[in-house]
Amino acid sequence: QKEVEQNSGPLSVPEGAIASLNCTYSDRGSQSFFWYRQYSGKSPELIMSIYSNGDKEDGRFTAQLNKASQYVSLLIRDSQPSDSATYLCAGRNLYGNNRLAFGKGNQVVVIP
Amino acid sequence: DTEVTQTPKHLVMGMTNKKSLKCEQHMGHRAMYWYKQKAKKPPELMFVYSYEKLSINESVPSRFSPECPNSSLLNLHLHALQPEDSALYLCASSQAVEGRDGYTFGSGTRLTVV
Numbered sequence: 235q236k237e238v239e240q241n242s243g244p245l246s247v248p249e250g251a252i253a254s255l256n257c258t259y260s261d262r263g264s265q266s267f268f269w270y271r272q273y274s275g276k277s278p279e280l281i282m283s284i285y286s287n288g289d290k291e292d293g294r295f296t297a298q299l300n301k302a303s304q305y306v307s308l309l310i311r312d313s314q315p316s317d318s319a320t321y322l323c324a325g326r327n328l329y330g331n332n333r334l335a336f337g338k339g340n341q342v343v344v345i346p
Numbered sequence: 347d348t349e350v351t352q353t354p355k356h357l358v359m360g361m362t363n364k365k366s367l368k369c370e371q372h373m374g375h376r377a378m379y380w381y382k383q384k385a386k387k388p389p390e391l392m393f394v395y396s397y398e399k400l401s402i403n404e405s406v407p408s409r410f411s412p413e414c415p416n417s418s419l420l421n422l423h424l425h426a427l428q429p430e431d432s433a434l435y436l437c438a439s440s441q442a443v444e445g446r447d448g449y450t451f452g453s454g455t456r457l458t459v460v
Contacts, residue, residue: 268448277436277454278389285446322388326446333402334440334449336388 237261240323240337248345253310255340257323260304265329267299267306270322272339278322282308313344349373352437352452360460361427367455369420369437375450377443378420380412381436383454389436395420396443427459 239258247253255269266285270278282297284290284306290297296309306325310317323337350371359365369378376397381389393412394402400412409431411423420437434456438449 266446266448270448270451275434275456277434277451280448280450283448324448326448328444328446332443332445333391333394339386339388 236337237264237327237335238323238325238337240340244341244343246343246345247313249313249315251313253313253317253342253344255308255310255321255323255342257306257308257337258304259306259325259335261325261327261335262301262304263327263329264325264335266326267297268324268326268334269295269297269306269308270324270336272320272322274319310342313342315344315346318342318344350437350439350450350452352435352455354455355453356456356458358458358460359424359427361429363427364423364425366424367422367435367437367457369422369452370418371439371450371452372418373439373450374417375439375441376417377440377445378414379438379440379449380410380420380422381438381451383434383436389451393422394443401443424457427457429459432457432459 269282272278284297284299294311298307320339322339378395380392383389395414413421434454437452
């Protein structure tokens with residue numbers, strides 16, 4: 235089982251709607267979780283970090299972490315066409331090899 | 347300065363050429379990484395440097411040779427590459443290999459091997 239799993243199917247959302255992305259992880263020792271945004275042909279950009287159970291909000295983005303259920307999610311409120319990108323979920327296990335493990339990524343398309 | 351700078355942005359090389367990719371960061375990060383990314387795939391880790399020493403080589407072919415001249419610079423020397431090595435090569439850094447922070451990625455080098 236991969237360390238970090240993402241449903242890799244593209245997600246289409248109307249402009250102004252909420253985009254919801256989910257990610258599960260297999261390693262209970264994983265401590266830090268990240269969401270990266272990657273535009274086509276560009277490099278990954280870190281948009282959210284989350285370390286504790288609960289929600290963390292930054293502008294239109296909210297990251298949620300549930301360690302008991304081993305999932306991480308990202309909500310994008312008031313989606314804009316500029317949010318159209320691939321979103322990569324990643325985790326680090328401080329007590330393991332501590333390398334950043336990426337999911338496959340989730341493409342989001344915001345339809346004007 | 348919160349950036350990782352990579353040069354060149356694009357590189358086309360023949361299979362007999364020798365070239366180098368360069369990466370620089372001035373954030374005081376002590377861990378630096380090389381990744382390879384193919385289209386529609388997540389980045390794949392190639393090498394990890396910790397405090398200027400190579401700590402992880404993910405079974406990368408010897409035609410890729412990393413070098414860390416100092417704590418701010420990371421090079422990737424390329425020799426006798428194959429067309430299947432064409433990809434986006436990403437450099438990243440973090441505070442330390444032992445840390446919990448996310449990695450900061452450079453803008454990448456788009457490599458085409460002909």
